[in-house]
Amino acid sequence: MPVQPMSMQPGPSASHWEKPTLNCRTMFVLGSMNLIDCINANLLTPYVDRLVSTFLEKSPQSPEVAHVVSLLIGVYPLVEAFVSPFWGMFADYAGRRPCLLVGLGGSVIAPVVFGLGQSFPVLFAARAIDAFFCGNRGVTLTYLGEIVDASNEAKGFAILGGCFSMGLVIGPVLGGSLVFPADWAPRIFGGTIFDSHPFLLPNLTYAIFAALVWLIGALFLEETLPREQRCVRKRRAESPLSQGSPSSATCQNESAEASVRSRRFKILAIFPTFPKATLQVMLAYWSMSGCVAAMRQLLILVLSFGREVDGFDFGPHQLGMLQNIGAVALILCQSFVYAPLTKKLGFLATYLIGFVLLNLSFSFLPIIGLFADPGRYGLLRWIPLGAAMFCFTGAAGLTFPTAFAFINRAAAGPNRGAINGYTAAGGALSRGCFPPLAAVLLGQCSRLGGFGRYVPFYAATVVMGLGLAISWPGMRKMEKNSIGAQQAQQASDEQDQRRSRQEPLMSEADPPGEST
CATH class of the missing domain: 1.20.1250.20 (MFS general substrate transporter like domains)
Structure with a gap:
């Protein structure tokens, strides 16, 4: 041996x-x-x-x-x-x-x-x-x-x-x-x-x-x-598998086959090569993270427009109240909706429901803007605005956890930390770039008239839709892998149950060779 x-x-x-x-x-x-x-x-x-x-x-x-x-x-x-x-x-x-x-x-x-x-x-x-x-x-x-x-x-x-x-x-x-x-x-x-x-x-x-x-x-x-599963840097001469290839990080517990496969990840490289499905799942999170941040900032800017341009003229206090409505929606979604929905429909269907609601939430802002006059509509203008914010934040409570779950499935293996690190990096970069770009677009589109201020919301919807279209194959693959793993786990549990039922019967039987 x-x-x-x-x-x-x-x-x-x-x-x-x-x-x-x-x-x-x-x-x-x-x-x-x-x-x-x-x-x-x-x-x-x-x-x-x-x-x-x-x-x-x-x-x-x-x-x-x-x-x-x-x-x-x-x-x-x-x-x-x-x-x-x-x-x-x-x-x-x-x-x-x-x-x-x-x-x-x-x-x-x-x-x-x-x-x-x-x-x-x-x-x-x-x-x-x-x-x-x-x-x-x-x-x-x-x-x-x-x-x-x-x-x-x-x-x-x-x-x-x-x-x-x-x-x-x-x-x-x-x-x-x-x-x-x-x-x-x-x-x-x-x-x-x-x-x-x-x-x-x-x-x-x-x-x-x-x-x-x-x-x-x-x-x-x-x-x-555990320590024996942590990745350490090895010199090329230490392993014949690394001859003729760049220096990379390998894990001590990897077999020879896994070591060759891990070259694709190059943990200590600046630009590692991840599998296509992993990159697609990461892209879904990046596009959604940036677009949601842009929509949040756009809503604050648009609601801050004064009455001289037919805006809501909201100040920090009113915007804070609107954020509180969103917080209530998020708590309700996480407490009573998300887990039962994923259990009944699956993660991919839950993500799609959240995606649709997320983009529908602010699509009616041009109509909601017709009720901006506080002297004429008073507290009634809070009803459509509160409903839109409630729907938007609740939908974010469906999409973000599902994206995290998909990334977790894609990151399974010795490179989990590196994959999540690059995922967080892309999310931070999109949250840093998308809102300023949306603000610039808002400034340009506002010159088109009252409807122009809502154009950036639809632009964010288009970007998020493109991200979903590109990411769809990878997300479907992660969903199928999850279903297959659950079925295998269920079959294993059923087999264990059958064995547990058979063991008492065998223990009651007479030992072989023993006569009555």
Whole structure:
């Protein structure tokens, strides 16, 4: 019998290591990490114009203010897009738990530095460092994908997607409510550091919450990737399989056949080659993530148009109320709709339902805009707007968790962390690029008249539709693989049940050779 190579032998602790399973404690930690990462990315949005105008001592409508605002917001997704693949590689190399804790620890410090900043170099540096440590968002998908099975996959990714979507709501509310605290609570904050640093309180509040989550994660988060399964860098001369090929990352527990197959992934390469179906699933998430972010920003801009151009003239308070309506829809969808729907119809059908509702939500905005006059319609104008926001956010609660589940299936294997890292990078890049492009398109189309302001919504629908069309073969493949795996698991369970029923009968029978 051939001797197993040292690189393929299990480590000394392999027999004692038990893979963690999904439980309430682990789901709370992962959900909290995903929530605060999304809050952190959106915390700046509601007050960035006041921040920049205060530093420049110019009006928020100044072109210079708008330029700096775009740069300060854009630096976060750009840095996150650049570092996310490397966080994924680091998670495959060092393990999931240290990667999550290091990233979360950095995101505790950077916002406080941002809140204390008194110059643009400090603000940009703090924002970039913050994005660097939050670039490990994809690792939470990797971690969850390794502890779920067919029985709890829908529930796990529904909660994670719900936390992500809730962060889109809580971040702007937290950032817009806690700035300039000395103005709305002078007895408490007047003459304190929060008076001289009016943007510190929302960042400090976030940092305290992140520190608590870090402490909980350090105490209760378990490692899902044992040491003997982590990827290490090998020199070309160490393995005859790597002769004549670029240096790549291989995992110690891979067989010779798996090592050859893993060359396609090139974990430590800058531009790895993923299978076609995997790229198609990733594209579905990228297009949806960017288009949803663009639609959210477009809605805020369009509803902020004044009455002189027949707009709703909504301020931060009204926009916050609309976000709260969306939050209610998201909670209801994740609590009562998503898991039963995926169980009855499957993940692909659930994604399609969410996709259709997502794009229908704002397609009637030109009609809703006819009720913009508050003097004539009063509270009645909130009914169609609230219904559109309710439908939009609820549909996002169907599509995002399903996209995460498909990515988890596509990322199965030794390169799960790298695939999720590149997925997060593409999502961050699309969220950073699509909203500014949509804003530029809005500015151009607004010159066409009242209907022109709604053209960017339909443009986003077209882009999302193209993304779905290109991604459709890969998503169907993942759905078929999932159905096949579930059928195989069901057949195995039925076989185990038959065996368990036969064993008592055999034990009652007389032993062979024994006479009565």
